[in-house]
Amino acid sequence: MQIVTAKEMYEIDRLTIEKGGVDGKLLMENAGRSIVNHMLPIIDRTKSILVLVGGGNNGGDGFVIARTLLTDGYDVLVVQLVPDYKIKGEAAYHKQLWLNFGGIVHVFQDTSMIRRYLLDADIVVDAMLGIGISGEVRQPLKDVIGLVNQVEALTISVDIPSGLPADEGESHFEAVVADYTFIVEHPKMSLFLESCSPFYGKWEVVKIGLFHSNLSSGSRIAWRERDVKRTLPKRSRNSHKGTHGRGLVIGGSSTMPGSIAMTLKAALRSGAGLITGGTINEVFSSIASHCVEATYLPLLGKAGAMTTQPVDVSMYNAIAIGMGMGRNEETAAFTRQLVKDVTKPILIDADGLHHIKDDLASISQRKQPTILTPHPGEMAMLTGISVREILLHPFEVSKQFAYEHNVYLVLKGPHTIITDPNGNQLVNTTGNQGLAKGGSGDVLSGVLLAMIMQEQSMIEALANGCFIHGKSADLLISSHRSTEDLLATDVIDGLASVFRTL
Ligand SMILES: NC(=O)C1=CN([C@@H]2O[C@H](COP(=O)(O)OP(=O)(O)OC[C@H]3O[C@@H](n4cnc5c(N)ncnc54)[C@H](O)[C@@H]3O)[C@@H](O)[C@H]2O)[C@@H](O)CC1
Ligand SMILES: [K+]
Structure with a gap:
């Protein structure tokens, strides 16, 4: 449409x-x-x-x-x-x-x-x-x-x-x-x-x-269920856990261990074959029992957050970074270095967006897709444009930013706009105000990571992920949840009912 x-x-x-x-x-x-x-x-x-x-x-x-x-x-x-x-x-x-x-x-x-x-x-x-x-x-x-x-x-x-x-x-x-x-x-x-x-x-x-x-003027399309059904890869009977890719999620800090746990779980519930959580020991020990299906990559920490270190990412198909990792300077340096070095598709969310804010020039040099998933406040931080102006011109602001920095941009909101580096745009048609809560973004990142790892065009993968995430919330609200009590973890549980209908 x-x-x-x-x-x-x-x-x-x-x-x-x-x-x-x-x-x-x-x-x-x-x-x-x-x-x-x-x-x-x-x-x-x-x-x-x-x-x-x-x-x-x-x-x-x-x-x-x-x-x-x-x-x-x-x-x-x-x-x-x-x-x-x-x-x-x-x-x-x-x-x-x-x-x-x-x-x-x-x-x-x-x-x-x-x-x-x-x-x-x-x-x-x-x-x-x-x-x-x-x-x-x-x-x-x-x-x-x-x-x-x-x-x-x-x-x-x-x-x-x-x-x-x-x-x-x-x-x-x-x-x-x-x-x-x-x-x-x-x-x-x-x-x-x-x-x-x-x-x-x-x-x-x-x-x-x-x-x-x-x-x-380029395509601008409202992404609906029929589009998801048409483009979402079907799982083959012959597939094994490696078929659907290996994903790495890097995030977490001693004060925010829950974020990465939600991302890991959401990715696993969205069809990711193998998911690894790259995090520090304190986080790992507190979340491992909640997410037993994931494997873990221990990272060096200092004062409860990640510090600079090399990470071997060669066995992963895609990476998500930023959720709950905190904003200290060493973590920021670690993030910037990793984003620069890694030759895999990388999704950057939450604190990760703050870390790369002053290094957008090196992002635009990356050869593999970079996906940024800001909400309007984070978009304002990245662009220096006020939230009011962003909400007034979300299509134009997204298009310019994606083009200028060579990124896929997922501008989150009641109508999430997904823009590719050429300025093509897909607009999500699912979701409700129950999603305007802490943890929603972490869950979305997990769903998106799983989509990126499967063979789809990148912009369609992102739009499918946003659709599925919002649809889970919509189905929950239409059955036994309300926009008040809906939690991000409920949205993970609700993914089952979405996938059953696609
Ligand atoms: N393919 C199309 O574009 C079709 C359009 N159709 C209809 O035509 C509409 C567009 O028609 P028009 O281009 O004639 O425009 P509108 O019918 O939207 O408005 C034009 C009229 O509004 C007046 N006007 C403009 N600004 C005003 C303002 N600030 N305060 C008070 N009056 C103002 C103008 O003097 C003019 O009389 C569409 O919204 C749709 O409903 C349909 O008839 C079918 C086909
Ligand atoms: K009218």
Whole structure:
């Protein structure tokens, strides 16, 4: 499922009309009809429906929706929020059809009129503004959006909640808070932004028959279960423990022994053949009994943390480093040296990210993949860009960083964005707020390590790992856990139910 900017959406629309020869009026008919088909299961025939239409093609979709519902016997009222002369082109065509079919258009007079209609409506269809919005919402739409958000009626937005930007980078907006949004053909970027996604409510994508096109701006794809099923390597009956690779996890310190234990266990539960924990004696003795399936590589410690030393990694296929290792200077020097020397794929998380912060230049020289897995706070530390700015432009910030430093970047959050060094991006579609807890990242690193060790394209391996991790949390929340009590270790236990369905 391709994620688009407004500009890309218009480009696909243009190609469909010019190259595909599909009339724009037909696309609008398809959009309105598809949306009604998706609405039917959630609307009741006895309810009264108010369709609010604006002056662009989003409003045109609104006229199609109104006509389709009217001919199906629904009680529909249309309020046009702009004067007649503003309705042009395909929208004017569909307005005329609405009138031909016996529909009435109530033209906006004042907000008290809207307030009255809203109070009488059970369902509001928001077709005021789509992806064509520019700048801050003007009056009277601004007030109307405010009123829509005050009433109890079920609000269904067409394509995008009115007022919401389609792209990243906008911080000031006033928008409809929808209960449902039926998105035309491709999710817009804002669906995956922390500041915008809550406005969408529940959402579904409706197909209207647009041209398939490869955009020049690189791929940006929402990664779903069907993608995981298609790309996740199947375990062969003939495989042995070495087939699925040997992984090494380096981390842990006397005050944080649990982190590495979770990473080891998560990697083993995600199909890793052989996993070794590289850690200091104090950690090893406290966790070995919790994770008996792993083997251990003793590392030299000083004051409860790792110190500089050579490590032979020749027998491992991939390495994860950083979890719970602490931030002292010797551990940092050890991490930097190891990352520089190792000629294997290496995933760096948590404290490891702090250690390599000032050595990103040598990271970009590495010949084997480097995977960095920061949350926004760590991303801010790595880039010097504020968390606020990162959350405002996560796609662009990720792309630039991955390209500049030649890394695979997993920017964690409610919609984790995975970016490869060429700027291709996959966005995870699983997970819930129960994962916003200590230990979640350690578990994710383990799942990702197991994925990296199996034969998959690197970006797909990372996206599959994020999907599986989030899905485990989702399944637990939908059965016997809550977002409050969910623990990182529960997510490890939940992996079984995810793998059973993939
Ligand atoms: N492939 C496509 O792109 C298709 C798009 N369709 C619909 O068309 C929409 C895009 O249509 P348009 O490009 O006409 O744009 P919109 O319908 O989103 O908005 C354009 C209208 O809003 C007004 N406007 C812009 N900024 C404003 C602001 N800040 N305050 C108040 N009014 C403002 C403009 O004056 C114009 O009248 C999509 O969101 C979708 O719903 C569908 O009809 C089917 C095909
Ligand atoms: K809308």
